[in-house]
Amino acid sequence: MSTVSALRVDQASLTTREELFEIVFDGNYESVHQDVRELLFDPIFAHRSNLTLSQAGRLSYERSRALHRKLEKPLDILRNPLRLYALAEWCGLLDVSCFSLVMVHYNLSVGTVYDHGQDRDDIADYVDEMNSLASFSPYMATELGYGNNLAALRTEAVYDHASQTFVLNTPDPLAQKFMSYSGFGDIPKIAVVMARLKVDGADYGVFPFLVRLSTEQGLCEGIRAVSCPEKPVQGLDNGLTWFDHVRIPARNILLGDVAEITAEGKFKPVIANPRTRFHRALSRIIPGRLCVSSAATALGRASVYIALRYAQQRLTNAPGNDDVAIIEFRSHQLSTFTALAKAYALTLFANYVKREYVGQIERPSAKVLNLINIVKAVATWEMDGVVNLCRERCGAQGIFSINRIIDFGTLLPGVVTAEGDNQVLLAATAAQMLAQPWSERVPAPHQHAGGDLTDCARLVELLLFREHKLWTAAREQKEASEDKGYFGAWNDVINSGIEMARLHGIRNALQCLHKAAAEAENAEVGAALNLLGALFGLSELQRNTGWYLAHGVISSEQVLALPAVLDALCVALRDHVPMLLEGFALTPELLRAPIAYDDYATEFCRQVNAGAQ
Incomplete structure (x- = not known):
């Protein structure tokens, strides 16, 4: 439970x-x-049938405006990070493109101004436009040839002291800004463009610049944009954007507190280390990873909610019975109940990391930064699997956008890559973890091998044991490979390092779920969460039973009994499922997914007929 529990009403x-x-x-x-x-619940979020991708994309802009009109302004939301993360959780449930637009505008673009220029009177006109949503704000960092390797980006901003302007230019096709929202040239936009600052022929690294991209009359002079290939469901105007010697005022650079350009036209750093300046310029990537994690867990919860609501109502034939709800089949239970366990575990893990980050937001520790990287990777990977599993378990109904899940599945692959590709992110995090001493108690689960594998504490211990073994082996192997040079030595252990970092996230998620179960005041809630914890932990253990068996911490009898143990957990969980779904604060009326309704057939026909009129 949260550390703020003392401020709540009596749990009992x-x-x-x-x-x-x-x-x-x-x-x-x-x-x-x-x-x-x-x-x-606003009617603007009702499902619209038979839209072209362009129409769907423009509708997402209108929905983003509708949210903006009814909430506090972006700068106010940024002052309360938990509010930002909540917006990330909800705004994609009925329109996945809306999530992308809102989070880019609020977190990445307005957030960059918030971090590096909100008190500057000389850019107040830009800030007012962005804060009022008179102009949307794309964030232009990624380039066609360099992907997420932002340190290598090539877009340049050359300072011309005589005219007090920067000349923004795309030097070659590989340097085109990639995927940013530039395709709808008639929507007013002020972009935050990451570009390489050059003064007097010297390269001072990457900084953000404010650039008016378009007005209602079209793209501004010197800016070219073409739409990227179509993406299923998401009709957003992702584009390739080229700057052809575009002049912008000197005031448009966002140097924050790391440097200044003097009255004499010289670059004067306040922070001497170029790498530190680079990371400060990209300050919104860290909270962006928490936004992405929040959205992923919310999409996972909604998918599980829809799939299990449908499973309780959808009747089928079974041996000796004509009408049996598909939720009663153990084969259906094992996959969907495990998905439910993952949704709970990763939600609680994300909550824990957000809480830790907000508690030290001005100067987060290396531990918290590692956790942010790990939760982003683990949450998006796991929820991508959950969403796809739920879509499949809904059969033919799972392929219709009206039932939401397939739309969720179009966003998850994107967020796996967004704010840092997961595999690269975990590799970098693993390198940092391996460079630090081990700080936790080293478990010795051999001492009671054969213990109860449905005990969450025991499962935590087993996962921690494997995590420590991976850490130790990777450190030893890296030291043994030092003669190969830095890259060669790291390359020998990169895969085990990534697995160690991933497992660190899974183990923390299980600990969060186990803690919530132990602290629950309501006995039914505690029992249900314990069952979810066991199912979640065993689903991870099952990935590497051979490894655990080889290390003597589980027995061959336990491995052979595992399928029966998992089935028994599903039997015990069955009656708790409706209660656990209630905890997501979702309803059929909110999601408007026909198969989530009690009478799904009638609702499906009603919505189909309404869409045909």
Whole structure:
């Protein structure tokens, strides 16, 4: 449970639904989430049939404006990071493109101004436009030839002291800005463009610049944009953008507190280290990873909610029975209940990391920064699998956008890459973890091999044991390979390092779920969360039973019994499922997914007929 639990009402007085709200939303449902959730009932979020991708993209802009009109301004939301993360959780549930637009505008673009220039009177006109959403703000960092390797980007901004301007230029096709929203040239936009600052022929690294990209009359002079190839479902105007010696005023650079350009036209650093300046310029990437993690867990929860609501109503034939709900099949239970366990575990892990980050937001520790990287990778990977699993378990109904899940599946692959490709992110995080001494108690699970594998504490110990072994082996191998040079030595252990970092996230997620179960005041909630913890932990253990067996920490009898143990957990969980779904604060009326309704057939026909009129 959250460390703010002392400020809450007496837990003993809570219903199961109320306590699960406390757990899932970290004690912040009413203060942070509720009004954002209520906005989704606005008719503008109703499903629209037979739209072209362009029409769908423009509708997403209108929906983003609708959210903006009814919430506090972006700068106010940025002052309360939990509010930003809540917006990330809710705004993509009925329009996945809306999530992308809102988070780029609020976190990346307005957030960059918030971090590096909000108090500057000389750019107040730009800030007002962005804060009022008179202009949308794309964030232009990624380039066609360099992907997420922002340190290598080639777009340049050359300072011309005589005219007090920067000349923004794209030197070659590989340096074109890639995927930013530039395709709808008639929507007013002020972009935040990451470009290489050059003064007097010297390269001082990458900084953000404000650039008016377009007005209602079209793209501004010197700016060219073409649309990227179409993406399924998402009709956003992703583009390739080229700057042809575009002049922008000197005031448009966002140097923040790391440097200045003097009255004599010289670059004067306040922070001497170029790498430190680079990371400061990209300050919104870190909270962006938490936004992405929040969105991923929300999409996972919604997918599980829809799939399990449908499974409780969808009847089929079974041996000796004509009408059996598909949720009663153990084969259906094992996959969907495991998805439910993952949704809970990763939600609580994300909550924990957000709480830790907000507690030290001005100067986050290396541990917290590592956790942010890990939760982003693990949450998006795991929820990508959950969403696809839920779509499949819904059969033919899972392929219709009206039932939401397939739309969620179009966003998850994008967020796996967004704010840092997961594999690269975990590799970099693993390198940092391997460079630090091991700081936790080293488990010795051999001492009671054969113990109860449904005990969450035991499962945590087993995962921690494997994590420590991977860490130790990677360090030893890296030292043994030092004669190969830095890259050769690291390359020998990169895969085990990535696995170690991933497992660190899974183990922390299990610990969060186990802690919530132990601290639950309601006995039914505690029992249900314990079962979810066991199912989640065993699903991870099952990936590497051979490894655990080889290390003597589980027995061959336990490995052979594992399928029966998992089935028994599903049997025990079955009656708790409706209660656990209530904890997500979702309803059929909110999601408008026909198969989530009690009478799904009638609702499906109603919506199909309404769309045909």
